[in-house]
Amino acid sequence: MRTYEPEVVPESSAGTAKCLVLRQPDDWHVHLRDGAMLAAVINETARQFARAIVMPNLDPPVTTVVAAEGYRARILEALAPSIAFTPLMTVYLTDAIEPGEIERGFASGVFTAAKLYPAHATTNAAYGVTDARLVYPALELMQRVGMPLLLHGEVTDQNVDVFDREAVFIDRVLTRILLDFPALKFVFEHITTEEAVAFVEAAGPNVGATITPHHLMINRNAMFEGGIRPHLYCLPVAKRERHRLALRRAATSVNPKFFLGTDSAPHSVGDKESACGCAGIFNAPVAIQSYATVFEEEGALDRLQAFAAEHGPRFYGLPLNAGSIVLEQKPWRVPSSFAATDARIVPFLAGATLAWTYKGRIDDAERERSD
Ligand code: OTD
Ligand code: ZN
Ligand code: ZN
Numbered sequence: 318m319r320t321y322e323p324e325v326v327p328e329s330s331a332g333t334a335k336c337l338v339l340r341q342p343d344d345w346h347v348h349l350r351d352g353a354m355l356a357a358v359i360n361e362t363a364r365q366f367a368r369a370i371v372m373p374n375l376d377p378p379v380t381t382v383v384a385a386e387g388y389r390a391r392i393l394e395a396l397a398p399s400i401a402f403t404p405l406m407t408v409y410l411t412d413a414i415e416p417g418e419i420e421r422g423f424a425s426g427v428f429t430a431a432k433l434y435p436a437h438a439t440t441n442a443a444y445g446v447t448d449a450r451l452v453y454p455a456l457e458l459m460q461r462v463g464m465p466l467l468l469h470g471e472v473t474d475q476n477v478d479v480f481d482r483e484a485v486f487i488d489r490v491l492t493r494i495l496l497d498f499p500a501l502k503f504v505f506e507h508i509t510t511e512e513a514v515a516f517v518e519a520a521g522p523n524v525g526a527t528i529t530p531h532h533l534m535i536n537r538n539a540m541f542e543g544g545i546r547p548h549l550y551c552l553p554v555a556k557r558e559r560h561r562l563a564l565r566r567a568a569t570s571v572n573p574k575f576f577l578g579t580d581s582a583p584h585s586v587g588d589k590e591s592a593c594g595c596a597g598i599f600n601a602p603v604a605i606q607s608y609a610t611v612f613e614e615e616g617a618l619d620r621l622q623a624f625a626a627e628h629g630p631r632f633y634g635l636p637l638n639a640g641s642i643v644l645e646q647k648p649w650r651v652p653s654s655f656a657a658t659d660a661r662i663v664p665f666l667a668g669a670t671l672a673w674t675y676k677g678r679i680d681d682a683e684r685e686r687s688d
Pocket of ligand 3: 582
């Protein structure tokens with residue numbers, strides 16, 4: 318029988334270099350965009366991840382089965398032919414969403430989950446939900462059929478400090494949803510606070526959470542180090558150090574409720590470096606290398622596979638991936654930017670040197686040879 322224990326194996330020819338072999342991971346939260354931007358970023362995600370939950374915040378947002386099918390086709394079209402990758406589509410909840418549309422999309426396998434953005438919470442969230450009670454019929458349906466709800470967990474009340482919006486969302490919105498839909502499967506997306514960690518830990522097995530590489534690596538100081546750093550601005554915004562440490566503990570705890578979701582959100586350099594810069598961090602090219610760095614720093618490399626490749630599929634009720642990927646313990650300098658047709662995109666950790674180099678997928682045959 319094949320085993321997929323993560324292992325650090327000596328590289329045959331390179332003397333001291335070590336390789337980390339992992340079951341192939343999935344990205345349970347990504348923004349792939351559309352058009353030229355989609356073409357520029359899709360293969361960065363698809364090189365590392367077998368599947369990804371694709372966010373529906375296009376403009377206009379993906380609110381119908383037809384729109385999701387069209388978007389999925391464009392993603393597959395933009396994919397390099399040699400890469401096997403499955404986009405898992407989501408539907409964007411609006412005040413006017415028809416539960417029947419959600420049910421049809423889920424039953425036909427087009428929608429894997431539904432995304433709730435509180436109106437105006439982030440990029441293209443203008444069409445989001447103004448009051449969670451307006452989508453209660455949709456949530457009822459989803460609870461009944463076992464369809465996951467994905468939550469951008471921040472209140473948008475201008476009177477609430479931007480650093481408190483996640484914690485206040487738990488008190489004002491999430492606790493209520495959980496009481497009203499005790500069996501609803503939901504993912505608290507891109508958690509950033511110790512309050513969110515505690516909430517998820519205390520909830521039942523129907524509640525999970527994704528954690529991004531950037532929230533594991535930076536605290537809010539990073540946005541202001543020596544000047545304003547627009548490429549480290551995202552929503553939910555990075556918080557204090559104690560929150561980052563709570564996220565690191567959660568990610569490395571082997572608690573099956575916590576799993577990988579990059580929230581990779583590319584914007585052109587012009588849209589980031591602007592008087593009103595867009596929120597979002599493009600981390601797809603550095604995703605698994607960043608998580609490996611964090612897990613190594615925490616002395617938890619042996620737990621990376623569970624977080625990256627096992628907890629997510631189990632939460633979603635999907636099979637684990639059969640293939641593997643390889644990372645080499647060799648310094649890798651992150652490119653300073655990536656090219657789109659008419660723009661450049663600056664990735665997370667641009668120009669920095671990471672301790673891990675992503676080597677790619679290995680198929681079973683190759684893996685057996687290296688065993
Ligand atoms: N940017 N955060 C999110 C989305 C985007 O650019 C985006 O699409 C999110 O929370 O999903 C963010 O900073
Ligand atoms: Zn979000
Ligand atoms: Zn997102």
